[in-house]
Amino acid sequence: MKKLMKGNEAIAEAAVRAGCRAFFGYPITPQNEIPEYMSWRQNEVGGTFVQAESEVAAINMVYGAASAGVRAMTSSSSPGISLKQEGISYICGAELPCVIVNMVRSGPGLGGIQPAQSDYFQAVKGGGHGDYHMLVYGPSGVQESVDIMYQAFDKAEKYRCPVMILGDGMLGQMMEAVELPEMKDISKLPKQEWAVTGKGRGKTRKIINSLYIQPDELEEVTHRLFDRYAEMAKNETASEEYMTQDAEIILTAYGTVGRIAKSAVNMLREKGIKAGLIRPITLYPFPSKAYNDLAKKDAVKQFICVELSMGQMIEDVKLAVNGLKEVKFYGRTGGNVVSPEDIVNAVIKEVK
Amino acid sequence: MATVFKKTQMLTDTPFHYCPGCTHGIAHRLVAEAIEEMGFQNNVIGIAPVGCAVFAYNYFNCDMIEAAHGRASAVATGVKRVNPQNIVFAYQGDGDLASIGMAEIVHAAARGEKITVIFINNAIYGMTGGQMAPTTLEGQKSTTCVYGRDSLLNGNPIKVCELLATLDGPAYIERVALSDASSVRKAKKAVKKAFEYQRQGKGFTLVEMLSSCPTNWKMTPDKALEYVKNDMQKIFPLGVFKEVE
Numbered sequence: 001m002k003k004l005m006k007g008n009e010a011i012a013e014a015a016v017r018a019g020c021r022a023f024f025g026y027p028i029t030p031q032n033e034i035p036e037y038m039s040w041r042q043n044e045v046g047g048t049f050v051q052a053e054s055e056v057a058a059i060n061m062v063y064g065a066a067s068a069g070v071r072a073m074t075s076s077s078s079p080g081i082s083l084k085q086e087g088i089s090y091i092c093g094a095e096l097p098c099v100i101v102n103m104v105r106s107g108p109g110l111g112g113i114q115p116a117q118s119d120y121f122q123a124v125k126g127g128g129h130g131d132y133h134m135l136v137y138g139p140s141g142v143q144e145s146v147d148i149m150y151q152a153f154d155k156a157e158k159y160r161c162p163v164m165i166l167g168d169g170m171l172g173q174m175m176e177a178v179e180l181p182e183m184k185d186i187s188k189l190p191k192q193e194w195a196v197t198g199k200g201r202g203k204t205r206k207i208i209n210s211l212y213i214q215p216d217e218l219e220e221v222t223h224r225l226f227d228r229y230a231e232m233a234k235n236e237t238a239s240e241e242y243m244t245q246d247a248e249i250i251l252t253a254y255g256t257v258g259r260i261a262k263s264a265v266n267m268l269r270e271k272g273i274k275a276g277l278i279r280p281i282t283l284y285p286f287p288s289k290a291y292n293d294l295a296k297k298d299a300v301k302q303f304i305c306v307e308l309s310m311g312q313m314i315e316d317v318k319l320a321v322n323g324l325k326e327v328k329f330y331g332r333t334g335g336n337v338v339s340p341e342d343i344v345n346a347v348i349k350e351v352k
Numbered sequence: 353m354a355t356v357f358k359k360t361q362m363l364t365d366t367p368f369h370y371c372p373g374c375t376h377g378i379a380h381r382l383v384a385e386a387i388e389e390m391g392f393q394n395n396v397i398g399i400a401p402v403g404c405a406v407f408a409y410n411y412f413n414c415d416m417i418e419a420a421h422g423r424a425s426a427v428a429t430g431v432k433r434v435n436p437q438n439i440v441f442a443y444q445g446d447g448d449l450a451s452i453g454m455a456e457i458v459h460a461a462a463r464g465e466k467i468t469v470i471f472i473n474n475a476i477y478g479m480t481g482g483q484m485a486p487t488t489l490e491g492q493k494s495t496t497c498v499y500g501r502d503s504l505l506n507g508n509p510i511k512v513c514e515l516l517a518t519l520d521g522p523a524y525i526e527r528v529a530l531s532d533a534s535s536v537r538k539a540k541k542a543v544k545k546a547f548e549y550q551r552q553g554k555g556f557t558l559v560e561m562l563s564s565c566p567t568n569w570k571m572t573p574d575k576a577l578e579y580v581k582n583d584m585q586k587i588f589p590l591g592v593f594k595e596v597e
């Protein structure tokens with residue numbers, strides 16, 4: 001049975017059903033419903049909730065709980081995610097799984113509390129120090145967020161790295177009817193053999209660490225991480241295409257903007273303009289091949305990348321298109337949202 | 353032949369990397385012995401700091417987590433909350449705990465996290481080469497206060513036990529010194545008491561150990577211990593600052 005839920009609450013419930021038994025957070029708009037929901041829900045399922053003193057502390061609590069092999073997560077919004085970068089880098093270095101939700105708001109600085117996509121670089125290119133990546137998803141609606149959240153811990157454990165769900169204020173606040181998955185039996189989840197239990201001694205000791213003072217050793221560890229990223233690219237890369245078969249203009253956008261762009265495609269088609277859409281679902285690994293395949297099609301004349309930023313994802317789009325076709329940009333920033341009409345007008349201007 | 357002294361099993365055989373005369377080694381031994389004597393060997397998780405004790409995970413013979421600089425008590429909170437049956441200790445220096453990690457330690461204490469923090473106060477940043485610490489004494493020289501700490505310019509040393517004792521979360525807070533045999537024995541008693549309070553779930557526990565850093569103080573090990581006893585204890589008096597019933 002479908003249930004009408006706010007994005008933030010649906011994500012929290014999906015996390016619980018996926019086996020999340022530790023949540024650490026700090027208040028920030030527009031994601032407050034996640035910690036608020038978790039504060040009573042974790043209590044119901046025998047999990048842990050701590051309102052930390054800061055995002056720095058929250059991500060380090062995640063580090064501690066994840067070290068014990070428990071499915072742990074945190075959520076925040078842009079300024080708070082900046083503070084978590086140190087912890088994210090350590091979690092990646094220590095090869096720990098966890099889930100991080102970023103309901104992006106506009107920036108830089110304190111910015112605003114309206115939806116934005118200006119944390120794309122931070123999410124997919126690093127953000128913290130060192131050679132690392134995370135598996136980053138950009139869901140476009142509440143149901144897709146729930147489905148991604150439900151699998152996120154499995155993926156995090158498989159690749160031993162954080163999974164980030166990159167949403168925005170719209171996604172967190174909108175209400176949609178969702179089908180919630182069933183509650184996972186946490187006693188049946190795979191045991192993590194690397195986790196600290198307190199029982200280790202001598203050879204059975206478990207050490208959670210990201211310090212490797214010998215360059216050769218650190219190089220080897222880093223290669224291990226990147227081998228996992230390569231594996232991740234093979235297995236997890238996902239995108240959605242809409243009306244691209246005969247399209248001449250390819251719109252591209254992720255997250256909620258991807259959905260708005262889909263409406264724009266319908267409107268353009270009504271006007272006789274052959275538009276299509278490619279929407280990346282994983283932002284890292286980026287679905288470069290899907291873009292490149294489209295770029296190779298004779299029918300395709302150009303790409304138009306739509307973002308709520310000054311243009312961040314467009315860099316990955318251009319790399320994927322590799323000069324085969326022109327890539328144009330249309331975006332709003334500062335917390336302004338684009339409407340399907342805005343996109344239609346931007347496209348019409350381009351095709352003229 | 354009767355064995356009169358044996359190294360505790362709770363330390364590995366990895367040789368300490370600490371400088372000669374450094375009291376980090378003594379602190380490690382006390383914590384390790386306390387764990388063994390109290391029978392926690394199969395139920396203990398330690399958190400190593402960033403500082404000279406960064407390699408503590410190579411020395412304590414138990415499951416260990418290496419934390420980011422200053423975050424040990426937040427990491428300890430995370431692991432203790434999900435594994436409440438474990439004895440969890442965080443080992444932190446003064447830069448780690450009282451400077452960059454001040455928020456984390458105050459809030460772990462205020463929440464009454466059932467962890468034990470071993471706080472090594474050597475009044476200096478050892479690992480990075482002797483810069484001023486939040487606990488550097490007035491007049492004490494460091495590489496970032498070369499004429500000696502001037503309270504007008506550099507502020508005053510932070511008294512961690514006194515500060516945390518104002519909170520309701522802590523169950524046990526004591527300051528000890530590692531300056532001579534009898535104070536070392538007292539230090540071990542304090543560690544055991546803190547662990548016992550943790551075991552009973554009474555609340556947050558912390559033992560501050562006044563320690564020496566002969567290398568960065570530019571003193572012989574003997575002189576450094578005298579400095580702990582005569583100079584540090586004037587500003588950081590020993591004693592129990594908090595003990596709940």
Ligand SMILES: Cc1ncc(C[n+]2csc(CCOP(=O)(O)OP(=O)(O)O)c2C)c(N)n1
Pocket residue numbers: 402403404405421444445446447448449472474476477478479480485
């Ligand atoms: C975020 C961050 N800032 C700075 C450092 C550099 N750093 C390493 S150890 C240290 C100070 C350690 O001093 P203390 O905690 O007093 O421990 P000690 O070495 O004296 O035992 C600093 C500043 C770091 N590793 N991480």
Ligand code: SF4
Pocket residue numbers: 369370371373374375376404474478479564565566567568
């Ligand atoms: S630098 Fe100081 S604190 Fe560090 S090991 Fe040497 S003596 Fe000990």
